[in-house]
Amino acid sequence: MEHLGTAARHLDTAALQAGLGHVRESPPDHGTVEMIVRRPAVDEREVLAVGTHADTGLAGDTWRVRGSSRTPDGSAHPGMQLTVINSRAALLVAQDPDRRMLAGDQLYVDLDLSPVNLPAGTRLAVGSAVIEVSEEPHLGCAKFAARFGVEALRFVNSRVGRGLRLRGLNARILTSGTVRPGDRISKLAPADEAAA
Numbered sequence: 001m002e003h004l005g006t007a008a009r010h011l012d013t014a015a016l017q018a019g020l021g022h023v024r025e026s027p028p029d030h031g032t033v034e035m036i037v038r039r040p041a042v043d044e045r046e047v048l049a050v051g052t053h054a055d056t057g058l059a060g061d062t063w064r065v066r067g068s069s070r071t072p073d074g075s076a077h078p079g080m081q082l083t084v085i086n087s088r089a090a091l092l093v094a095q096d097p098d099r100r101m102l103a104g105d106q107l108y109v110d111l112d113l114s115p116v117n118l119p120a121g122t123r124l125a126v127g128s129a130v131i132e133v134s135e136e137p138h139l140g141c142a143k144f145a146a147r148f149g150v151e152a153l154r155f156v157n158s159r160v161g162r163g164l165r166l167r168g169l170n171a172r173i174l175t176s177g178t179v180r181p182g183d184r185i186s187k188l189a190p191a192d193e194a195a196a
Contacts, residue, residue, distance in 0.1 A: 037104075051178065
């Protein structure tokens with residue numbers, strides 16, 4: 001179990017821009033799950049060897065109890081069960097592989113997450129689970145700035161950052177299943193979606 005709060009030197013905008021080429025080389029399909037992280041409590045992260053995804057979100061994660069400011073009654077938002085971030089983008093802002101988890105996402109994947117490649121409604125096979133990209137944007141916040149720097153926050157929320165979804169995307173779980181690091185993550189064709 002990791003507690004947040006470890007400090008590191010933050011990259012400036014020029015250094016972040018210099019790393020964009022590597023992020024843009026992420027595969028458009030047939031990506032790989034690099035890391036699975038759950039949030040068992042506020043400011044805690046736990047890297048998992050196996051993640052179980054169900055209609056309650058990632059098992060052991062606090063998605064349901066955290067609630068959401070985007071629902072009328074403050075309950076958990078169904079379109080925000082999972083957050084998925086590009087592992088290359090996470091490493092760019094974190095610099096250290098052990099600090100990637102501080103972003104607070106559940107799935108770290110080597111896959112092009114841009115809206116052009118994965119528009120809202122796209123379904124993805126992840127291990128034995130199926131998830132769907134949500135319309136709800138996933139943007140950096142004050143916590144992201146505290147962990148990775150103000151320039152990193154501005155960078156991921158910039159027009160270019162949003163165009164690549166550097167901060168990641170929100171998703172809902174359509175089919176329960178298990179996911180492991182090294183599992184393939186692939187876009188489902190419409191025929192596959194109907195069968196899912």
